[in-house]
Amino acid sequence: MSKKIIAPSLLASDFANLQHEIEMVNQSEADWFHLDIMDGLFVPNISFGMPIVEAIAKYAKKPLDTHLMIVDPDRYIKTFADLGVNHLTVHYEACPHLHRTLQAIKAEGMKAGVALNPHTSINLLEDTIQDIDIVIVMSVNPGFGGQSFIENTYLKVRDLKNLIERKNSSALIEIDGGVNATNAKKLIDYGADALVAGSFVFKSEHPTETIKQLKEVIA
Numbered sequence: 314m315s316k317k318i319i320a321p322s323l324l325a326s327d328f329a330n331l332q333h334e335i336e337m338v339n340q341s342e343a344d345w346f347h348l349d350i351m352d353g354l355f356v357p358n359i360s361f362g363m364p365i366v367e368a369i370a371k372y373a374k375k376p377l378d379t380h381l382m383i384v385d386p387d388r389y390i391k392t393f394a395d396l397g398v399n400h401l402t403v404h405y406e407a408c409p410h411l412h413r414t415l416q417a418i419k420a421e422g423m424k425a426g427v428a429l430n431p432h433t434s435i436n437l438l439e440d441t442i443q444d445i446d447i448v449i450v451m452s453v454n455p456g457f458g459g460q461s462f463i464e465n466t467y468l469k470v471r472d473l474k475n476l477i478e479r480k481n482s483s484a485l486i487e488i489d490g491g492v493n494a495t496n497a498k499k500l501i502d503y504g505a506d507a508l509v510a511g512s513f514v515f516k517s518e519h520p521t522e523t524i525k526q527l528k529e530v531i532a
């Protein structure tokens with residue numbers, strides 16, 4: 314069984330103490346940094362952009378798992394690669410030429426991810442799953458941290474795992490939104506490989522211990 318991954322989302326961190334938050338993740342048992350980029354168009358919220366990603370990349374010692382919630386993400390693929398991003402995930406709903414977008418991300422040396430909104434069927438990845446490194450299954454509607462986990466996600470993860478196996482794909486399944494110590498184990502049991510956790514980690518009293526707890530729960 315491959316190692317399961319915890320990716321704290323800096324969206325829920327204290328931006329006034331960003332370097333401190335990054336160092337906490339560096340020293341914790343977390344595996345990746347999850348960066349949420351929102352443009353106020355694809356989702357009704359704006360998070361942060363290139364200068365902040367550049368600042369994070371300067372101190373982060375773990376892979377930057379970057380989730381683009383923006384329209385026409387092709388415009389910025391090279392920019393994110395140049396900033397040092399390791400995984401670049403675009404939304405299925407924002408990509409009319411998804412196959413071309415995935416090729417462009419890989420051509421820049423990054424892992425290529427596709428995120429699915431809660432209403433988007435995993436069956437729509439039937440013809441691209443072999444070209445995808447990571448599928449982010451949104452377990453909340455994208456745009457905000459701190460929302461409640463959507464229970465239908467478990468069955469979606471199970472169906473996606475079946476699709477990945479049937480197509481001999483090596484794609485990892487990542488769950489994003491409302492993840493906590495109560496739903497983490499069940500998500501892994503249904504086939505998830507990586508869990509994003511924002512509020513549950515950064516709003517807790519001892520974030521390092523919370524990350525450790527999540528790692529233990531999914532081990």
Ligand SMILES: O=C(CO)[C@H](O)[C@H](O)COP(=O)(O)O
Pocket residue numbers: 322324325347349380382453454455456457458459460489490491492509510511512513
């Ligand atoms: O993509 C996201 C929201 O669109 C965030 O990654 C996600 O919400 C994580 O935050 P939390 O764990 O607080 O739900």
Ligand SMILES: [Fe+2]
Pocket residue numbers: 322347348349380489509
């Ligand atoms: Fe995210």
